Amino acid sequence: RLGVLHVGQRIEEQADFEKIYKNAWADNANACAKQYAGTGALKTDYTRQRTQWGLIMDGWNSLIRYYKNNFSDGFRQDAIDLFLGNYSVDEVESASPLHVKKDWKFLALPIIMVVAFSMCIICLLMAGDTWTETLAYVLFWGSASFGTFAIILYNGKDFVDAPKLVQKEKMD
Secondary structure (H helix, E strand, C coil): CCCCCCCCCCHHHHHHHHHHHHHHHHHHHHHHHHHHHHCCCCCCHHHCCCHHHHHHHHHHHHHHHHHHHHHHHHHHHHHHHHCCCCCCCCCCCCCCCCCCCCCCCHHHHHHHHHHHHHHHHHHHHHCCCCCHHHHHHHHHHHHHHHHHHHHHHHEEEEEEECCCCCCCHHHH
């Protein structure tokens, strides 16, 4: 109707145009996804041409999104709330609602858990002189990593990076 194609011509027959269009579409999806989710869009290789590497990257991006969404993305929602006017800054209030003092456990417990889990794996890979010695080390480091993981799960809401500008009534 717009006169881009001749009468009887089909868009599927225009391989160069289709490739350019699909790449532009996937690039736009990546740009939007990076702004909102912090990673590139999923399945953009499907738009271009599905590959095994693209499948692996979709899994990786999903893991990164899960981490960012739960532990480091509260500021994005705060920025969106400010931009959309869902939160208005009170000029009388002198303290910033964005500044929340973090407790020591936010840094110490994840580090302890990673070190304990790493030591457990190392003890499994580098066996001691006897199997009882190896078992003792694996049980110690395994219980240390499991214990810190349990503490982190129990205090999970404290570890999540929730938006700080959302009013209480909107969260309920």
